[in-house]
Amino acid sequence: DTGVSQDPRHKITKRGQNVTFRCDPISEHNRLYWYRQTLGQGPEFLTYFQNEAQLEKSRLLSDRFSAERPKGSFSTLEIQRTEQGDSAMYLCASSLDTALGGYTFGSGTRLTVV
Amino acid sequence: GENVEQHPSTLSVQEGDSAVIKCTYSDSASNYFPWYKQELGKRPQLIIDIRSNVGEKKDQRIAVTLNKTAKHFSLHITETQPEDSAVYFCAASMNTGFQKLVFGTGTRLLVSP
Numbered sequence: 029d030t031g032v033s034q035d036p037r038h039k040i041t042k043r044g045q046n047v048t049f050r051c052d053p054i055s056e057h058n059r060l061y062w063y064r065q066t067l068g069q070g071p072e073f074l075t076y077f078q079n080e081a082q083l084e085k086s087r088l089l090s091d092r093f094s095a096e097r098p099k100g101s102f103s104t105l106e107i108q109r110t111e112q113g114d115s116a117m118y119l120c121a122s123s124l125d126t127a128l129g130g131y132t133f134g135s136g137t138r139l140t141v142v
Numbered sequence: 143g144e145n146v147e148q149h150p151s152t153l154s155v156q157e158g159d160s161a162v163i164k165c166t167y168s169d170s171a172s173n174y175f176p177w178y179k180q181e182l183g184k185r186p187q188l189i190i191d192i193r194s195n196v197g198e199k200k201d202q203r204i205a206v207t208l209n210k211t212a213k214h215f216s217l218h219i220t221e222t223q224p225e226d227s228a229v230y231f232c233a234a235s236m237n238t239g240f241q242k243l244v245f246g247t248g249t250r251l252l253v254s255p
Contacts, residue, residue, distance in 0.1 A: 130188035
């Protein structure tokens with residue numbers, strides 16, 4: 029296990045289609061985060077899981093977005109009825125639940141909605 | 143909520159010079175301040191972090207300083223090298239049971255040989 033893995037690396041989809049991304053965190057990390065990064069901006073928080081429980085969701089996560097982490101290991105992020113404004117890099121990160129510590133980010137999934 | 147401002151947005155230096163990137167945060171409850179380096183097309187990588195009970199931290203050519211009173215923190219890179227060229231992001235977080243990082247808008251550092 030060399031880090032956080034995300035799949036696919038790139039996704040081009042037509043507006044209105046549904047897409048799903050996968051994140052495999054570092055195996056011993058029980059915290060998992062999703063962030064979104066648009067060009068020229070820093071990552072923005074979307075949602076957070078502690079094991080399989082989704083404990084916080086950003087207002088950025090509209091009803092079209094859903095995230096799961098069914099067994100407390102990998103996570104999926106689904107976007108329904110994609111819009112052009114959804115085009116971004118979707119980053120997954122994981123960490124231990126010890127007091128304070130840095131995230132380890134994955135390489136991200138770049139979504140382009142055409 | 144927390145807001146993090148970062149300056150400058152771009153920074154060009156000659157190899158061997160020092161580079162300083164500054165960030166301010168709005169929420170005095172923030173207690174963890176990491177810095178990430180992101181090369182083109184790659185993941186953000188944690189390069190250094192500081193906690194609110196510490197004023198300064200160094201790791202080889204990189205240092206971070208924190209002024210809690212003024213609510214600002216800075217990244218200092220000495221003896222810059224071309225491989226330091228990247229986008230650097232600061233972030234701030236409160237420990238409210240988990241680490242929700244609020245990022246700055248990034249600084250593009252270009253180190254010319």
